[in-house]
Structure formats: C-alpha cells, structure tokens
Amino acid sequence: MSAENVGVGRAEQRRFVNIAAAITATGGLLFGYDTGVISGALLFIKHDYALSSLMQGLIVSLLLVGAVVGALSGGQLADRFGRRWTALLAAIIFGLGALAAAFTPSVGFLLFARFLLGLGVGLASLVVPLYIAEIAPRDTRGALVSLNQLMITVGILVSYLIGVAFTPIEGWRWMFGLAVIPAVILGGGMFLLPESPRWLFEHDLIDRARAVLSRTRSEAEVEQEIQEIQAIKRQEEQQEQVGYRELLAPFLRPALIVGVGLAIFQQVTGINTVIYYAPTILQSTGFSAGTAIAATSVGVGLVNVGFTVLAVWLIDRVGRKPLLFVGLIGMIVALFVLGLVFALGAAGSTLLGVLATLCLALYIASFAISLGPVFWLMISEIYPLNIRGKAMSVASLCNWGSNFIVSLTFLLLVNALGQTGTFWIYAAIGILAWIFIYFLVPETKGRSLEEIEASFRGTTIAPAPTSPPPAASTR
Ligand code: BGC
Numbered sequence: 001m002s003a004e005n006v007g008v009g010r011a012e013q014r015r016f017v018n019i020a021a022a023i024t025a026t027g028g029l030l031f032g033y034d035t036g037v038i039s040g041a042l043l044f045i046k047h048d049y050a051l052s053s054l055m056q057g058l059i060v061s062l063l064l065v066g067a068v069v070g071a072l073s074g075g076q077l078a079d080r081f082g083r084r085w086t087a088l089l090a091a092i093i094f095g096l097g098a099l100a101a102a103f104t105p106s107v108g109f110l111l112f113a114r115f116l117l118g119l120g121v122g123l124a125s126l127v128v129p130l131y132i133a134e135i136a137p138r139d140t141r142g143a144l145v146s147l148n149q150l151m152i153t154v155g156i157l158v159s160y161l162i163g164v165a166f167t168p169i170e171g172w173r174w175m176f177g178l179a180v181i182p183a184v185i186l187g188g189g190m191f192l193l194p195e196s197p198r199w200l201f202e203h204d205l206i207d208r209a210r211a212v213l214s215r216t217r218s219e220a221e222v223e224q225e226i227q228e229i230q231a232i233k234r235q236e237e238q239q240e241q242v243g244y245r246e247l248l249a250p251f252l253r254p255a256l257i258v259g260v261g262l263a264i265f266q267q268v269t270g271i272n273t274v275i276y277y278a279p280t281i282l283q284s285t286g287f288s289a290g291t292a293i294a295a296t297s298v299g300v301g302l303v304n305v306g307f308t309v310l311a312v313w314l315i316d317r318v319g320r321k322p323l324l325f326v327g328l329i330g331m332i333v334a335l336f337v338l339g340l341v342f343a344l345g346a347a348g349s350t351l352l353g354v355l356a357t358l359c360l361a362l363y364i365a366s367f368a369i370s371l372g373p374v375f376w377l378m379i380s381e382i383y384p385l386n387i388r389g390k391a392m393s394v395a396s397l398c399n400w401g402s403n404f405i406v407s408l409t410f411l412l413l414v415n416a417l418g419q420t421g422t423f424w425i426y427a428a429i430g431i432l433a434w435i436f437i438y439f440l441v442p443e444t445k446g447r448s449l450e451e452i453e454a455s456f457r458g459t460t461i462a463p464a465p466t467s468p469p470p471a472a473s474t475r
Helices: 012-024 026-048 051-083 084-100 105-135 138-165 172-177 180-194 197-202 206-216 220-235 243-248 250-268 273-284 291-314 320-343 350-368 369-380 385-440 449-457
Strands: none
Touching: 012 026, 012 138, 012 180, 012 206, 026 051, 026 084, 026 105, 026 172, 026 180, 026 197, 026 369, 026 385, 051 084, 051 105, 084 105, 084 172, 084 180, 084 197, 084 449, 105 138, 105 197, 105 369, 105 385, 138 172, 138 369, 138 385, 180 206, 180 250, 180 369, 197 206, 197 350, 197 385, 206 220, 206 250, 220 385, 243 250, 243 385, 250 273, 273 350, 273 385, 291 350, 291 369, 320 350, 320 385, 350 369, 350 385, 385 449
C-alpha cells in the first residue's frame, strides 16, 4: 500500500471506497439482525425453557445493556487502537455471541450470549459510521455513512424473514446462529481493509495515511485533504486539554449538545415501540392475529428499508437538515393521528384500522428519511478528530440508554395513559425535536470533516487549492 496506489483511476478509487463502506456496513446488518431476531426467537425459547415474563424481559433487554457497555468502551478503543481493530473486535464478538446463543446449554448462558451480542452491537453502532466517515470523500460521505443505517434496516427485515422461515421447525437456534455469516464477512473485510487515514494521521503515521487516501482520492484531493488535516491538527495541539477532559471544552459544547440531543430524540420519539410493537398496536385496533401480524412486521421492515434507500439517495443532494425537518413533521402527524384513532375507539372499525396502518407506514417512512440515518451520520461528522471516538461514545451511549428506557416504559405508559396519551407524548417530543434541530443543528452536507471541526472552533481552514500550496494555513 504505497506509491503504486497513487494515480489509480477515479472510477477505481470511487469503487474502492464504495466497497470498503459496503463491507464495513455489514456491522449495521448485524446491529439490525441481532436486535430484531429476538421477536421471532422468543416465542419458542419461552416455550422450551418455560420462561417467566421477567426472564423474557431480561433476554430481550440484556442486549441493550451490552450495547450501552459496547458504546461506552468503543470510543476509547477506536481512538487508541484504531477504527479497524475496533471493528474487527466487534466482528469477533458478534461471531462468538451468535455461536453462544445458537448452542446455548441453558437460559443463564443465553443471557450471557445476549449481553455479548449487545457488546458487539454497541461497538459496531459507533465504529462503523466512524470508519466510513473517515474514508469517504466529502461529496458522498452522507450516502456512504448512511449505508450503515440501510443495513440496519435490512438486518431487521432479514431477521423477521428468517423468523418466519424457521417457525415451522421452531428453529430458534438457527435464527441466532445464522448471524455468524455476516460476522465472518465483517471480520474478513476489516482484516483486509486499510486503517482510517485520519486515525493514521492523528497517530503521526503520515505515509500510511497518504497511501490510504491515494486509494480513494485524486492526487490534488489528497494534497488538499492532507493540508486540511494538518491545519486542524495544529489547531488541536494549541489546546491544553486532551482525552475525556476535552469533551468539556467550551468550544465543543455545541457539538456535544447536538450529538446528545439527536441521540435522545431519535429514541424518545418512539421508533422502537413502533418497530417492535406494530403487530400489537394493529391488533388492538381490531386486526386479527396470525398472518396479518406477520405481514405487519414484514410491511414495517419493507417500508423502513425502502425509505432508507431514498434517504441514502437524498442525503448528499438536499442535505441533512431538510430531511430532518420533513421527516419529523411526518412523524409528528402520524403519531398525532394514531393517537386520535385510539381516542375514537378504533376496535372493530375497518376504516380506523386502515387509518392506523397508514399512520404506522407514514411514521416509519418519515423516521427512515430523517432521524434514522441522520443521527448516526451526524455524530460521525461533528466531533474533532483527536477525540472523535470518545465523543461518539457519549452520543451513542445516550442513544442506547434512551432506547433501554423507552423499551422499559412503553407498556407502563400505555397502562397508565392509554395508547392515545402515549402516542401524543411521543408527538409532543417530536415537536421539541423539530425546534431543537431548527436552532441548534448545523448543516454538514458537502463540507470536509476538518471544515466542520473548524467551524465549531470558530476558526476556518484555507479554501481548497487547485494545486498543492507550499504550506498549510491554519486560520
Ligand atoms: C436506531 C434503532 C432503530 C433502527 C430502526 C436506528 O437508527 O438507532 O434504534 O431500531 O434505526 O431502523
């Protein structure tokens, strides 16, 4: 990986970076699959092991606990040992977790396997967008990083389909075990792919950084990017704090607030209650159980995938903020009308049942073009290079923590306030999210990671030179 890579054709460079992003996004597939597979598998596990409700809850939620731990440690690992090794570690954990769950001899061991899978999910949720953002060229960064979200939605859909396929033989062990295949692809891929050029740069491995950039950029672009990274590094070095303390630096506060805010809003607007309880929601509007319920899950999965494809196409064209604005309005309207359907006493009325179905579809589609991809993308874009991993840890930790709390409280809320009250609360939070985005979230489309960092620092990076300049400019 050196001089011979300089000068490879543009199409080939683009192809390399696209393939690298697609392979890394297998981590997203595992995230989606391992979070989704439990809904199908649990039906049989609870029967085989005669599980109490508490035990079922634990089997479901230990994954989220593992994800919190994975997200917490992932940033530190990614900053210290590199993005590539951290992704490789996630792949190994995913593989071991899948095997442990598939061959589990007892419920206790299954709990351990679910925690292990959660660790993998937490690590991957952070390092996959991080790695892709750092190898991607600025003009396609949004689409390439959002491949991660696309694969999350594909993973959820595939987990539903595998659940349906293995239902006749009650094959819950197969449902878990099949995740070994993408884990091997992720592991093999990360073994072969190069380290992120920005991480290499941060660790003074300049020649290797240059070689990696040369595989994905034209010579002029490589020079420009190196100038920018050097300039931003000089700005970082002027600062006294390092490590976690820098997270509290005043210039970083706005970025921290954006990441944590988006993390929490992505969850507390209720996405996972709809994804996992959609059949229950529709059943309570009068739909009969059985096939209709399976169809709902697959329908939700398909809408989610379809509109995420649209988001991948749009995100570098229209930008991140317009998608957030439009998507959140769709989510708020859908949640409000859904609440109304329940207030009108939906059970038994075909018309209201259809309306509820349309609301669910609108809600999922709106999430899929907005908070779904944009949150994971933005946290890979807005933090300074020298603490990017750690800062992303904070945001993803908040995301998994909020996910855990919403999952825990959804049924309690429904019992206390009814469906109408619950969905209206999510709608009201959606309005707060809209206002938050309007006032606090920056647009990152088309800007390099260094330009974004400089704007948070209140500085600038020299404008793009057409040929390599003699020296870098810091202001
Ligand atoms: C969220 C998950 C959610 C998934 C649905 C992700 O961006 O973080 O919590 O289940 O999207 O597509």
